Amino acid sequence: MRRELDVILDDVIDRHKRNRVENEYGGGRRLGNSEFGSEDLVDVFLRVQEKGQLEFPIDNDNIKAVLYDIFTAGTETSSSTIDWTMVELLRHPQVMTKTQAEVRQALKGNSVEQTNMVYSMKYLKLVIKETMRLHPPVPIVLRACKEEQVINGYTIPLGKKVLVNIWAMHRDPRYWKDPEKFKSERFENQSLDFVDGDCHFLPFGAGKRMCPGITFGLATVEFALSQLLYNFDWKLPEDVRGEDLDMTENVGLTVVRKHNLFVDVTPYN
Ligand code: HEM
Incomplete structure (x- = not known):
């Protein structure tokens, strides 16, 4: 290979x-x-x-x-974030309307190459964060101990690998109110950021081995989503209700949806 x-x-x-x-x-x-x-x-x-x-x-x-x-x-991590965000927007039509209004207002009259417009879309950023909380593309990160450590009564021997379950932390009711609910507004709290934020929100990992592609990855995701939301209107097929959408995840290093998402798409004038 x-x-x-x-x-x-x-x-x-x-x-x-x-x-x-x-x-x-x-x-x-x-x-x-x-x-x-x-x-x-x-x-x-x-x-x-x-x-x-x-x-x-x-x-x-x-x-x-x-x-x-x-x-x-950098590819499947970004594409699965885009995919999960579209799914959550389709499941929450009010959030879709609000995000789309912001995107269309910001991009009105600007060409595709004017990517810097994306950076002014505050609500879209909150939506992406909440999506990454519920669907972290890399659900587990690995660490190894440089020396023996005792954490919460558990001895972690030298060199042993430890799996940090980000997915579980992101849904832990000790840290999140209504953890299973999609609520972008919770990220208005500034301390919930990707870097130097609270340690229970880690979609890009943490410390020395944190994702080095964070800026590039977020720009890709924000740019692609803003183009999709600007240029098209999206809705689920008539006979599918948001709450019935199959959210099963595939097992793998990155977590993607198991089943394809089918949607009705109309070009925006
Ligand atoms: C939304 C997009 C992305 C997400 C959610 C993501 C997430 C992550 C996570 C959780 C880790 C493990 C961090 C840790 O162990 O603490 C990681 C590592 C890494 N990521 Fe990303 N990533 C994304 C995009 C990218 C992009 C676009 C690139 C490159 C252009 C990239 C390059 C890397 C590399 C090289 C590592 C390994 C770093 C190391 O072990 O020192 N990632 N990423």
Whole structure:
């Protein structure tokens, strides 16, 4: 698998290099490989590599490692957050209406590329947080003890692995009022944040090994959701009630819905 992946990633880098050379010597119609003709992530890496200005120069293996990380750690986590958020919005039509009103107000008259508009959508952020509380894409994180520790009367031997059950903490009635209910407003409380917040809300983990893709992941999720909510009206099929939706989760490293979600979609004028 590793060798097969290497071939794919080498090819991605080679194609980017060829395209950069063609751009420079072949009329230069496009500046980079991205959809909008600007640089994409690999172009940026190659530029930094060529200029060699970093204290620690990057080689192709470094670029491949980052791309590999993005594919393994950054794709299903983000897509399942988008999916769960849509499900919760469909189950709670009033929340859908409020979120959509905010998104449409913010994006009115702005082009797709004006992504910074997304950052002003405060209610959407609360909805995403509440979705990640009920459906943390990574439900369990792993830690190992560097030295023997006694926690709450339990001895954790050196080197033993400990599983931290984030999913259970996110629904623990000792920390959350009405834990099973979807209530975005609970996140108006500033201490419930992803970084340096209360330790019972950890969708991105915590400490040294916390998710390094948090900013990128959240931007992806907010951007995709705002486009879906801006451009389309969503509702469940006539014969399906929100409370009857099957919310079964699949077992895996990331928790996705077991069954596909079927919806009625109408383009927004
Ligand atoms: C909504 C999206 C995402 C969620 C919910 C998420 C969640 C997590 C969680 C819970 C961990 C384990 C943290 C810990 O052990 O304390 C993790 C690790 C990691 N994530 Fe993310 N992640 C997301 C997006 C991304 C993206 C977009 C990238 C890269 C572009 C990424 C890269 C990584 C990497 C490399 C690790 C391992 C870090 C380490 O062990 O040192 N993640 N993520």
